[in-house]
Amino acid sequence: MDTNNPSNSGEKSPKTEMTPPQQPPPAKKVKTTSMDSSFPVLLPEDPCLRMSDAEFEVHIFKTLPSLAGLENAVGGMLIDKDDDSSAENEETVKLKTTGNTFIDALDRTAADAGGEKAYDAEMARKNRMLTTNAGMAFASTQSPLLELFNQVDHDGDEELLKGTLEQAWEVDALTTLKIIWIARSIHLGRGEKGLFYRQLGWLGQSHPRTLLQNLKWLYRPVIKKDAKKREGDEQVVVEKVGGGEDGDKMEVDDYDVIHGGSHGYWKDLLNILVLSVGEKLDMSDPNQVLLADHRIPKKRDDRSRAGGRQRGRGGHLQEERTKAHAKSPMEQKVASKAKKARRHEHILSRLATDPFHRALHLTVARLFAEQLRKDMLLLEFDNKNSNEAALREISLCAKWAPSLEHFHDKHTLIASTIAELLFPDSALDPDHHSEATHALSREAYLKRAREHYRAQTLSPLRKALSIVERDVSAQTFSNIQYSHVPSIAMNKYKKLFAKMDCQRYGDYLDDVANGKDTISGAILTPGLLVRNVMSDKHLPGVTSLDSTVADMQWKTLVQRIKDSGTLSSAIAVCDVSDSMNSPLTQHKIAPKHNAIGLSLVIAEATQPPFGGRVITFSKNPSIHIVSGASLTEQVNNLRFAEWGYNTDFIKVFRHLILPLAVENKVPPEDMVKRVFVFSDMQFDQAQPNNAKYDRETKKVEKYQWQTHQQIVEKEFREHGYEVPELIYWNLAGEAGAVPVTSEMEGTALVSGQSQALMKVFLDSGTFGEEEEDDDDDDDDQEGGENQKMEVVE
Structure with missing residues (x-):
């Protein structure tokens, strides 16, 4: 008898709950490849894939419609239409007579109360319009190319953008093409993908061959940068697969700049x-x-x-x-x-x-x-x-x-x-x-x-x-070399690094702070970094991390600008009025963030005695001496300036710069030579009364048509000073309302949130033009490639 079996021992077996039979563990998932995927991959075979580059270009261009000359024909039709409509409009302006002069006078008064029609007609004739704050401005730069270069988003106004592109292309197609690329250029332009893609949409519809021919200039590193040459940085020559003879060797770097930057x-x-x-x-x-x-x-x-x-x-x-x-x-x-x-x-x-x-x-x-x-x-x-x-x-x-x-x-x-x-x-x-x-x-x-x-x-x-995303995905953070992480990736993953690799990441930041290591940040926009240090919507500790990383990336950004050149006798005017709080970008960056960031870059890049100073303006302008070693300290320092209210641009010169110069008897050679204006350009009314139609004289007083630029020029000369070069940097402008026209000397129009365009104004800059008009022999030295954008019709 088995005494270990309760049923045989004579003892009552304790009551137990019945449990369902255990299921076998699930089979371990077998690692698969894309071969096992049900994802549809089929595309028809295309003979173009086996063609040489020359054969492919000839073949593929033949399949595209030719649009050359179409724009000119349409343009001519539109011009004729405009002339006819203008004549028709002139006829409709004339009011029908009733036969009674008194009633006709009443009708004219009712239809033109205050001379609005005459006023509007005069505004259009003089190329004038008012800002949203009733300031007198120009309606157009009167240059299609400058209009395109200064293009802002215009809230997605497709017709306006299309018209600007068509007019610019008619004036100079190649320059228009380069301006389109400047909108995208990370190192030399605005770095704006959205506007660039919209302009490419027009290019693809109107000049498809040109778009296809120039795509390569988006990624090729053709922009010269100031980089230290390492030993062995000469062109690397390798053998093609199956090669061995000289004819089978290739120079991999046969057209690009060593350590160069690309536009996109x-x-x-x-x-x-x-x-x-x-x-x-x-x-x-x-x-x-x-x-x-x-x-x-x-x-x-x-x-x-x-x-x-x-x-x-x-x-x-x-x-x-x-x-x-x-x-x-x-x-x-x-x-x-x-x-x-x-x-x-x-x-x-x-x-x-x-x-x-x-x-x-x-x-x-x-x-x-x-x-x-x-x-x-x-x-x-x-x-x-x-x-x-x-x-x-x-x-x-x-x-x-x-x-x-x-x-x-x-x-x-x-x-x-x-x-x-x-x-x-x-x-x-x-x-x-x-x-x-x-x-x-x-x-x-x-x-x-x-x-x-x-x-x-x-x-x-x-x-x-060493793509950082590989280690982030695999959670192998110990493999990451933080000094090699690109600036955008660092900004994106910094909180994850601090959480998952706290000790190593903290040690790395300490090394950067002590000058023992480096951090990328040169292509981040100043506005993004300013927003990071101004944000108060994060948890304690995270805010500290944001500020720490932003401070370090700021130093890298500023050093890149300083390496490119210097400024002298320059100062920034920073608009901190209420209108600069919007619109926000998809990254929650406001025009005010960009204005503060770009102004601080100017303060850092300008040599003494003008360096380290910023003029803020809203209701009352004030000059601010920037203090603090870090970006966080500098931004907090600027917060003590008077912010908000209106945008009184004229006060910057009439109540601040000129009185200081006159009272201190500043000689002309010591006067500021260049002023950067970071604003949305919606300046306040500069005159006691803006242009009004006078019923008695039936005209508008001449002085009341003056724009802010014209008033500044007049008042500087009255006090014996040359007008400084004014760079109007539009950060959030709307269509129209430009402060200057193309023929006004000593002025410049810039737009966008990137500091890259600042290099145009630097002295002794090391960022060269991406294209130079050299002799044809130079092209042979670069491997036979002509490094120029081209228009293909």
């Missing part, structure tokens, strides 16, 4: 392609497409979710996501598959029916494939020879190249085309004439090519580049 980045090409496939490469807001999938929280409480449904694009997407979560897993899977199929069908349709989109798709793919090949050769050369110079020459193409099934690939399937260029079927199967290869379906081939693209190209190149 590789991701611009992908963004442009996404806009095109969605039929939104036009003058509408590109963010409606490019930000549609981004940063929509997956989980929100009922209250915030309900509120989200009522607010804009984000609320709409959140509502759609909420509906999706209400479906069963099977329904979600079916819906997702159907959505992918619809998107795939749309991609195929766009490639088949729109010649420009097909040309753009193929051009972008070829540009990526060409650079990735060069970078892989450099990586292989480094692996074989341990050549650090080769490693430093690897571009950032792989960083921005489309990841499989992510945003850009999902909407365009561009990764399929790049993969096909890099890995033709002959490269995947040496015996590509075999029956097995021929039996392989095109879809299966593309999946193999895409997997090779991911594993054999993107992965090793991104590893070599």
Whole structure:
């Protein structure tokens, strides 16, 4: 008998609860590759992929409609129409007579009370308009090129932007093209992607060949920068695959500037392609497409979710996501598959029916494939020879190249085309004439090519580049070299670094503070850094981190400006009135943040005795001596200035600068020579009474038409001083209401929030022009490439 069995021991077995049989543990998820994905990758085979560059250009340009001369013809039609309408308008202005002179006089008085029509006509004739604060200003710069250069967003006024571009192109097409690129240029221009994409939309519609021909100038490092040359930084020469003879060698750096900067980045090409496939490469807001999938929280409480449904694009997407979560897993899977199929069908349709989109798709793919090949050769050369110079020459193409099934690939399937260029079927199967290869379906081939693209190209190149996102995704923060993290990534991930790698990140910041290490920050805008140190909406401790990082990045930014050159006899005038609190950018940066940041940059870059000083103006202007070693201290110091109220620009000169000069008998040679005005240009009324129509004299007094610039010039000369050069920097302006015209000497118009354009005004700057008018021999020395933008009709 088994005494261990209770049923055999004679004892009553205790009552136990019945438990269900244990289920076997779920099978461990097998790691898969893109080969196992159901993501649709199929694109039709295109013979253009196997053409040489010259053959491709000839072939693809033939498929595009020729628009040369169309604009001039339309322009002529519009001019004729305007002339006819003007004559017609002149006739309609005349009031019909009643036959009774007294009644006619009453009618004229009622129709023109106060002489408004005469006043408006005179305003238009004199190129005048009023600011929102009733200040007299010019209605136009009277130069289409300057109007385009000074272009502000205008709240998405597509017709206004289109008209400005067309007029500028008619005056000088090449200069217009360069101004469009200046809108994007990170190192020499405004760094504004939104405005640039809108202008490219017009370019694609009006001059598609020109757009395609110049895409390469977005990412090529053609801007000279002041960088220390390292040993071994000469051009790296590597052998092509299968080469060995001189004819098979190539200079990878055959057209670019060593350690140079680019106007844009590789991701611009992908963004442009996404806009095109969605039929939104036009003058509408590109963010409606490019930000549609981004940063929509997956989980929100009922209250915030309900509120989200009522607010804009984000609320709409959140509502759609909420509906999706209400479906069963099977329904979600079916819906997702159907959505992918619809998107795939749309991609195929766009490639088949729109010649420009097909040309753009193929051009972008070829540009990526060409650079990735060069970078892989450099990586292989480094692996074989341990050549650090080769490693430093690897571009950032792989960083921005489309990841499989992510945003850009999902909407365009561009990764399929790049993969096909890099890995033709002959490269995947040496015996590509075999029956097995021929039996392989095109879809299966593309999946193999895409997997090779991911594993054999993107992965090793991104590893070599130490792309920070790789370690963030894998949570291997100990691998991150913080001194190599780009400024935008540092600003984005700083809180995550502090949380996940507290000790190392803290030690790194200490080293930066003590001058033992460096931090990137040169391409951040001053307004972003000022906003970071002014924000009071963060938790304690986080605010301290924001300020600490911003202070360090500020020093890097200022040093880059100082390395580019210096200013002398200059001072900034900073508008801190109420109107500068809006509009906010998508990063919550107000014009006031930009005004303060740019003014402090001027104060830092200007030599004594004018350096370290800022003039603030609103109701009462005041000169402020900037104190404090850090950005946080400097901004807090400026907060003691009088902020708010109105925008009395004339008081800066009439009640501050000129009285100080006169009372202290300042000689003309010691007077300020250059004044930067950071404002929204909505100045207050400068005269006791603005221009009014006088019924008795039937005219407007001449002096009342004077703008702020004209008044400043007059009063300086009356006191025996030369007028300083005035740089009007528009930070939030509306259409029209410009302070000067193109023919007014000693003035400049600038707009945007980037400090890069400041380099134009620096003395002995080391940032050269991206294009120089050198002899043709120089082109041969640069590898035979003509480094010039061109207009192609």
